[in-house]
Amino acid sequence: MEIFAKRLMATATSTLGKKKIDLFYDVLSPYTWFAFETLMRYKNHWNIEVTLKPMLLAGVNQATGNKPPGLVPNKAIYMNSDLARCATYFNVPFKMPEDPFEMIMVKGSLIPNRFLTAIDMLYPEHLEAASRALWISGWSRGEDFTQPAILAKAGQTAGLSKDQLLKIQEHMTHQATKDRLRAYTDQAIQYGAFGSPTIIYHKNGSPQLFFGSDRFPILAQEIGEEWRGPQPNSTDSKL
Amino acid sequence: MEIFAKRLMATATSTLGKKKIDLFYDVLSPYTWFAFETLMRYKNHWNIEVTLKPMLLAGVNQATGNKPPGLVPNKAIYMNSDLARCATYFNVPFKMPEDPFEMIMVKGSLIPNRFLTAIDMLYPEHLEAASRALWISGWSRGEDFTQPAILAKAGQTAGLSKDQLLKIQEHMTHQATKDRLRAYTDQAIQYGAFGSPTIIYHKNGSPQLFFGSDRFPILAQEIGEEWRGPQPNSTDSKL
Numbered sequence: 001m002e003i004f005a006k007r008l009m010a011t012a013t014s015t016l017g018k019k020k021i022d023l024f025y026d027v028l029s030p031y032t033w034f035a036f037e038t039l040m041r042y043k044n045h046w047n048i049e050v051t052l053k054p055m056l057l058a059g060v061n062q063a064t065g066n067k068p069p070g071l072v073p074n075k076a077i078y079m080n081s082d083l084a085r086c087a088t089y090f091n092v093p094f095k096m097p098e099d100p101f102e103m104i105m106v107k108g109s110l111i112p113n114r115f116l117t118a119i120d121m122l123y124p125e126h127l128e129a130a131s132r133a134l135w136i137s138g139w140s141r142g143e144d145f146t147q148p149a150i151l152a153k154a155g156q157t158a159g160l161s162k163d164q165l166l167k168i169q170e171h172m173t174h175q176a177t178k179d180r181l182r183a184y185t186d187q188a189i190q191y192g193a194f195g196s197p198t199i200i201y202h203k204n205g206s207p208q209l210f211f212g213s214d215r216f217p218i219l220a221q222e223i224g225e226e227w228r229g230p231q232p233n234s235t236d237s238k239l
Numbered sequence: 240m241e242i243f244a245k246r247l248m249a250t251a252t253s254t255l256g257k258k259k260i261d262l263f264y265d266v267l268s269p270y271t272w273f274a275f276e277t278l279m280r281y282k283n284h285w286n287i288e289v290t291l292k293p294m295l296l297a298g299v300n301q302a303t304g305n306k307p308p309g310l311v312p313n314k315a316i317y318m319n320s321d322l323a324r325c326a327t328y329f330n331v332p333f334k335m336p337e338d339p340f341e342m343i344m345v346k347g348s349l350i351p352n353r354f355l356t357a358i359d360m361l362y363p364e365h366l367e368a369a370s371r372a373l374w375i376s377g378w379s380r381g382e383d384f385t386q387p388a389i390l391a392k393a394g395q396t397a398g399l400s401k402d403q404l405l406k407i408q409e410h411m412t413h414q415a416t417k418d419r420l421r422a423y424t425d426q427a428i429q430y431g432a433f434g435s436p437t438i439i440y441h442k443n444g445s446p447q448l449f450f451g452s453d454r455f456p457i458l459a460q461e462i463g464e465e466w467r468g469p470q471p472n473s474t475d476s477k478l
Binding site (some may be wrong): 063064066072073074075077078081082085086088089175192193194208209211212214215217218219221222229 | 273303305317325327428431432446449452453456460461
C-alpha cells in the first residue's frame with residue numbers, strides 16, 4: 001500500500017502538477033526556432049509540460065489575413081540585423097539563407113510539416129530532435145528542406161533508422177497525416193493564432209495565447225516561474 | 240592646471256563616454272510607453288545618453304507601407320491581453336481606452352505631437368515629463384489628448400507655467416514646429432523605421448535600429464550593458 005501511494009505521488013508530481021503548454025510551430029519561421037529552443041531548455045527548469053504541435057504557417061496567415069513581415073521593405077531590412085542579434089542572444093546558429101524569399105514564399109513548408117506530423121504520429125519521441133534538425137538544415141545550412149534527401153538526412157540526425165524513415169515517407173501522403181496537420185493548424189487559429197510561434201498556456205483550462213520569441217518574461221510572469229534569460233543553465237549544450 | 244584637468248575629466252566622463260541613443264516615439268502607441276519608461280529608468284543605470292525625438296507614426300506608416308497591427312482581427316484580440324500583461328511587466332498603469340480605434344485611426348496624434356515638439360524647442364527640460372503626462376492622459380485615463388484643455392492639463396502636470404503653456408500653444412502652429420516634427424519623422428524613416436518606438440543606437444557613428452519594447456535584452460547585449468528587467472532599481476518610483 002505504501003509503494004502504491006509513493007507511485008501515485010510520483011506520478012502526480014511528474015504530470016498532474018505540471019502547467020500545460022502547447023507550442024504550435026512551423027519550421028519555416030526562424031524566430032520560431034529561438035522560441036522552440038528556449039522552451040525546450042526551460043522544460044527541464046520550469047514546472048511545465050510542453051506539447052509540440054507542428055502546424056502550417058501559410059494556413060494560419062491565409063485564415064487570419066496576416067501577412068509575412070518581410071513584405072514591408074524597412075521591416076525586411078530590420079529583420080536581417082534583428083535575426084542575427086537574436087541568434088546571438090538565444091545562442092542558436094541561425095544563418096540567413098541565400099534566398100529567404102524563395103524559401104518562404106515559393107517553396108513553403110507543406111512537405112517538412114507533413115514529415116514532422118508523420119514522425120509525431122509514428123515516433124513522437126523523435127519529434128523534438130527532428131524539428132531541430134530541420135531548422136538547422138534550413139536556417140543554418142541553407143538547405144532546401146522540401147527535398148526528400150534533406151528530410152532523410154535530418155531524420156537520421158534525429159536518430160530515426162532507415163526503416164523508420166521509409167515508413168514515415170509512406171505515412172506522409174496518408175490522409176490521416178494531412179488531416180492531423182490541418183487539425184493542428186485549425187486548433188491554433190481557434191486559439192487566436194496569427195503567426196508562428198503560437199504558445200498556448202492552459203491556465204486552469206482557459207487557453208492563454210503568447211506570440212513570438214520575445215514574450216518569455218511575460219509567460220514566466222503568467223505561470224509564476226522565474227525567467228533567467230534564454231539559457232537557464234549555463235551548462236546547456238550549445239547546438 | 241590640476242583643477243582644469245579634473246574638470247575636463249568630469250566632462251569627458253559625463254558626456255563623451257556615454258553611448259548615444261535616440262528614441263523616436265509617438266504617444267499614440269501604447270507599446271512605446273513601455274519602451275519610453277524603460278529607457279528613462281535605464282538612463283540612470285546604463286552609460287547612455289538618450290535624446291527624445293517626437294515623431295508622427297502615421298507619417299512613418301504612410302512612407303513605409305506598414306499597417307497598424309490592430310487591422311488583423313486575431314492580432315487585435317491578442318494585443319488586448321498582451322498589452323495588459325506587458326503593463327504589469329513594465330509596471331506602467333496602462334488601461335485600454337473605450338474606443339482605441341477612434342483614438343488611433345480617426346483622431347491620430349498630429350496635435351499632441353506638435354505640442355511635444357513645441358515643448359522640445361522651447362522648454363526641452365520638460366519634454367520627458369510632458370510625454371509621460373500625455374501617455375497617462377490617453378492610455379491610462381482614456382482622455383482625448385487632441386483637445387487643448389487636456390494638453391494644458393498634461394503640461395501643468397509636467398511643471399509648465401500658464402505663461403509657458405500659452406507660448407507653447409502659439410508655437411504649435413508655427414511652420415518651424417511643423418518642419419521640426421516632419422524632420423524627426425523623416426530622420427526616423429531614413430534610419431529604417433517602420434513603426435514606434437524606433438530606438439537608434441549610434442555605434443561608432445553607425446546607426447543601429449531596434450524596434451519595439453521587447454528588444455531591451457538585445458540592446459543591452461549590443462551596447463555592452465546589463466539587462467536587469469524593466470525595473471533596474473527596485474526603488475524606482477511607481478508611476
